[in-house]
Amino acid sequence: MLSKKTKYGLKALTYIAKSESDSPVQVSEIAKSEKIPQKFLESILLTLRKSGFLGSKKGKHGGYYLIKETSEIKMTDVLRVLEGPIAMVPCVSLNFYEKCDDCPDEHECSVHKLMIQVRDNTLKVLRNNTLEDLAGK
Amino acid sequence: MLSKKTKYGLKALTYIAKSESDSPVQVSEIAKSEKIPQKFLESILLTLRKSGFLGSKKGKHGGYYLIKETSEIKMTDVLRVLEGPIAMVPCVSLNFYEKCDDCPDEHECSVHKLMIQVRDNTLKVLRNNTLEDLAGK
DNA sequence: GTATTCCCTAGTAAATTGATAGGATTAATA
DNA sequence: TATTAATCCTATCAATTTACTAGGGAATAC
Numbered sequence: 001m002l003s004k005k006t007k008y009g010l011k012a013l014t015y016i017a018k019s020e021s022d023s024p025v026q027v028s029e030i031a032k033s034e035k036i037p038q039k040f041l042e043s044i045l046l047t048l049r050k051s052g053f054l055g056s057k058k059g060k061h062g063g064y065y066l067i068k069e070t071s072e073i074k075m076t077d078v079l080r081v082l083e084g085p086i087a088m089v090p091c092v093s094l095n096f097y098e099k100c101d102d103c104p105d106e107h108e109c110s111v112h113k114l115m116i117q118v119r120d121n122t123l124k125v126l127r128n129n130t131l132e133d134l135a136g137k
Numbered sequence: 138m139l140s141k142k143t144k145y146g147l148k149a150l151t152y153i154a155k156s157e158s159d160s161p162v163q164v165s166e167i168a169k170s171e172k173i174p175q176k177f178l179e180s181i182l183l184t185l186r187k188s189g190f191l192g193s194k195k196g197k198h199g200g201y202y203l204i205k206e207t208s209e210i211k212m213t214d215v216l217r218v219l220e221g222p223i224a225m226v227p228c229v230s231l232n233f234y235e236k237c238d239d240c241p242d243e244h245e246c247s248v249h250k251l252m253i254q255v256r257d258n259t260l261k262v263l264r265n266n267t268l269e270d271l272a273g274k
Numbered sequence: 275g276t277a278t279t280c281c282c283t284a285g286t287a288a289a290t291t292g293a294t295a296g297g298a299t300t301a302a303t304a
Numbered sequence: 305t306a307t308t309a310a311t312c313c314t315a316t317c318a319a320t321t322t323a324c325t326a327g328g329g330a331a332t333a334c
Contacts, residue, residue: 001221001222001225001226002225002226002248002252003290003291003292004291004292004293005291005292007226007248010247010248010251011239011246011247011248014247014248024310026309026310026311027310027311028310034239035238035239036239037292037293037294039293039294039295040292040293040294042311042312043293043312043313045311046311046312046313049311049312056310056311056312057300057301057310057311058299058300058301058309058310058311058312059299059300059301059302059308059309059310059311060300060301060302060303060308060309060310061301061302061309061310062300062301062302062309062310062311063310063311064311075251085138088138088139089138089139089144101172102148102171102172102173109148110147110148110151110271110272110273111139111144111147111148111151111271113271114147114212114262114263114266114270114271115139117262117266118259118262118263121258121259121261121262122255122258122259124258125251125254125255125258126251126255129251129254133251134247134248134250134251135247136247140321140322140323141322141323141324142322142323161279163278163279163280164279164280165279174323174324174325176324176325176326177323177324177325179280179281180282180324182280183280183281183282186280186281193279193280193281194279194280194331194332195278195279195280195281195330195331195332196277196278196279196280196330196331196332196333197277197278197279197332197333197334198278198279198332198333199278199279199280199331199332199333200279200280201280
């Protein structure tokens with residue numbers, strides 16, 4: 001299941017991407033419009049800024065803005081930051097690999113084989129979709 | 138992430154499917170061979186029996202056995218019983234659908250659109266794979 | 275009739291999730 | 305310069321979920 005954190009993060013990114021104006025978008029505006037608890041959203045956008053997806057401006061008329069082209073923000077990257085591994089088991093994760101305690105040989109593991117397929121198909125979708133696609137332009 | 142419950146369940150099903158003998162397979166044997174905590178595995182196999190994947194026999198020489206052809210046990214079905222929804226958000230779930238509190242119109246929701254694609258691709262894989270494929274014959 | 279196996283209900287410690295609280299810092303502007 | 309408005313940061317917390325464990329009951333083979 002996708003966490004609320006990730007869901008809110010994606011909705012917020014989409015909202016910012018869709019915003020026409022040049023000035024930064026405020027957390028309060030996003031929170032209200034997307035029905036996201038403001039304080040929670042604050043912490044999410046902070047994470048997205050620290051991960052290099054967003055820039056921010058403090059003080060009056062401050063807010064958040066994209067620092068990359070929407071077409072260059074891949075869903076794989078966003079998901080990995082907000083949700084963690086894309087793979088359903090650590091032993092098939094590209095970026096968060098961990099060996100299973102129980103498997104002597106993971107190439108013999110039926111779950112491993114299945115989850116490789118799931119991972120590859122999920123990756124295909126997430127790599128194909130950028131923020132540009134989410135924002136629908 | 139896949140829960141241990143699901144992972145253990147899949148490994149146990151595979152083990153039973155691979156077992157050549159006619160007599161039922163004992164929990165203790167599976168637990169030892171697959172390095173799964175026995176009591177935990179007991180509860181998982183119980184669930185699988187109640188869901189119609191396994192039959193059981195009590196007492197000496199008892200154990201669990203498949204009650205369907207391996208080729209008829211689809212991963213979608215197993216996953217739904219052990220893990221719950223396959224979709225990453227309830228609003229794109231076929232079997233566990235729930236409306237989002239925050240979305241006025243889910244067809245406008247960027248997350249929804251993305252997660253539909255992920256779901257469809259995951260379903261494709263899971264429907265294509267049966268226990269026969271996992272057991273590798 | 276006894277050992278062996280599954281059956282069933284409870285409970286529980288640890289981790290994760292989805293927040294909230296409270297204030298520090300920075301910037302615009304009157 | 306004082307005020308206001310915004311982000312930044314740390315800490316905390318209740319509820320839920322996860323990954324088990326405990327303890328015994330019921331059926332079956334021998």
